[in-house]
Amino acid sequence: MTAGRRRARRRRGFEFLWMTAPAVIVILLFVEIPFLMSITYSFTKWNGLDKVAQFVGLANYRELLTADPGFGGAMTFTLVFTILTVAAINVIALLLAVILDMNLRGKNVLRAAFYIPNIISLIVIGYVWRFIFSRGFDSLGSLTHLGIFQLSWLGDPHLTFFSVVLVSVWQSIGFYMVIYIAGLQTVPREQLEAAVIDGTGPVNRFFRITLPLIMPSVTVAVFYSVSNALKTFDVIFSLTFGGPGTVTTSIALDIYKTAFSDNRFGYGSAKSVVLFLLILVVTVTQLNAFKRREVQA
Amino acid sequence: MMRRPRGALAISCVMAVVALVYIYPLILVAINSLKTFAQIMENVLALPTQLRWENFANAFTLMRYPNLFLNTLLVTCIGTGGVVLLASLAGFKLSRSRTRISWLVFLLCVAPMMIPFHSFMIALVKVARTLHLTNSIPGLGVVYWGLGVPLSLFMYHGFVKTVPGELDDCAAIDGARPLRTFFQVIFPLLQPVTVSVIVINAMWMWNDFLLPLLILGGSKTSQTLQLAAYNFFGQYKIEWQNAMAGVLLTITPAIIFYLILQRHIIKGMVAGAVKG
Helix, strand or coil, X not given: CHHHXXXXXXXXXXXXXXXXXXXXXXXXXXXXXXXXXXXXHCCEECCCCCCCCEEXXXXXXXXXXXXXXXXXXXXXXXXXXXXXXXXXXXXXXXXXXXXXXXXXXXXXXXXXXXHHHHHCCHHHHHHHHHHHHHHHHHHHHHHHCCHHHHXXXXXXXXXXXXXXXXXXXXXXXXXXXXXXXXXHCCCCHHHHHHHHHCCCCHHHHHHHXXXXXXXXXXXXXXXXXXXXXXXXXXXXXXXXXXXXXXXXXXXXXXXXXXXXXXXXXXXHHHHHXXXXXXXXXXXXXXXXXXXXXXXXX | CCCCCCCHHHHHHHHHHHHHHHHHHHHHHHHHCCCCHHHHHHCCCCCCCCCCCXXXXXXXXXXXXXXXXXXXXXXXXXXXXXXXXXHHHHHHHHHHCCCHHHHHHHHHHHHHHHCCHHHCHHHHHHHHHHCCCCCCHHHHHHHHHHHHHHHHHHHHHHHHCCCCCHHHHHHHHCCCCHHHHXXXXXXXXXXXXXXXXXXXXXXXXXXXXXXXXXXXXXCCCXXXXXXXXXXXXXXXXXXXXHHHHHHHHHHHHHHHHHHHHXXXXXXXXXXXXXXX
């Protein structure tokens, strides 16, 4: 009996091993080991070619905190960019969701129209907008004589910041709109109808009933928009490549340039560890703050 | 049936105009893909006087479209197929066995959801090179397994709880081997998650740019459509008419995929976001 049970146990252990091992191996190999390697590299000086990386202690971290205006600039850009895009995305997406959750004629076509930019790769989106900003705005300017079309949207350092924000928001609104629509569909109609009977106006209904009830969706949408904004890369790569100068260089692009253009792999790794910590701290704080505001229907 | 709100028609009309303005940049791309270079330089907004289909022929050959289309499709299929297989097997087993080891392995598998790609990409390139996965289309697909499994495993792990455990026991008593139990009894029941997992991973891998750039970077022969788009537009003097045709050729597969699977894509994206 005990022998049989032991055999069954061993068989179950073997089953567990072969069913989970493939997943564990690929995750270790392509995420967790590289991540630990990055942490190790961050204490070294390594150009990617030498056989051995040279241990330099905290020198990389000291440099990026005190002696690297490029990284400081990337940090500032990324944080301001994140605040602006997160605010714009969530306000506009929620507004669109509320409108397109109504029983409108052709609402499915309308939803699809706002969603389409989201299924196009960001790298192509960047090129599309480069065309619009340069050629398209040129023609719109001579047609309408409006000042905004005659500005240099990709040349003026201040304006380029807003171009990047505009394109990022434009591309991602559809996704967040869909999350909010899914949230709105969980709001019980009876509660809203009861409020109508009580004579509550639409604005009050939204802020007093709907918004508190869809806080879980708000938490999720803000979480995703924050972490995506902090990681922003592709659209900048194709739209401005961080320029003019370095005014639109995000942290992710700065890491890429440090490692793969300047061949400073150790220093780039230190920056990437900082990016990891930044995203961790910001998103955990955000999740805690937002979770506390969620209520039960 | 929900009643139509007051002024529904007016709201619809306003929203139709807003939506048109919203996708106007894409309409401009389509219009200009059929013009000559001179017409584009003269006025971007004007409709083409005659349709220049040769722009598409040019982009088709310049981008080596059929070749790169197949490459991208191959990466997406290898990547998505592997993720579905590995994540469903492990997600099922980890959800079923309630030991401490199982819980630890589960944590190990989902922890990467908190690690942004850019914070380990430098070392990842080195690992991929050591394993001879760089400059290779199948190699790129394999690297995607590690990146895609955590979220997908998490989704399977949650869903398996809704599948009654008696089913596994019944199949086992009937003498089915675990692998057969899984594929014939359990896997079909996981179909709703599988659809979401396929949609999320396929859309991401098809459109991804940075990982292909890092893994395939220098290789001339094996590239993906997104990399070709980058090389194509990155030129100093852009031939706008061919570039716009190239944009349309690059985005059309994703748009067709979206139009066919619209309902599943929306559901899958929401599921991935809410559970992730």
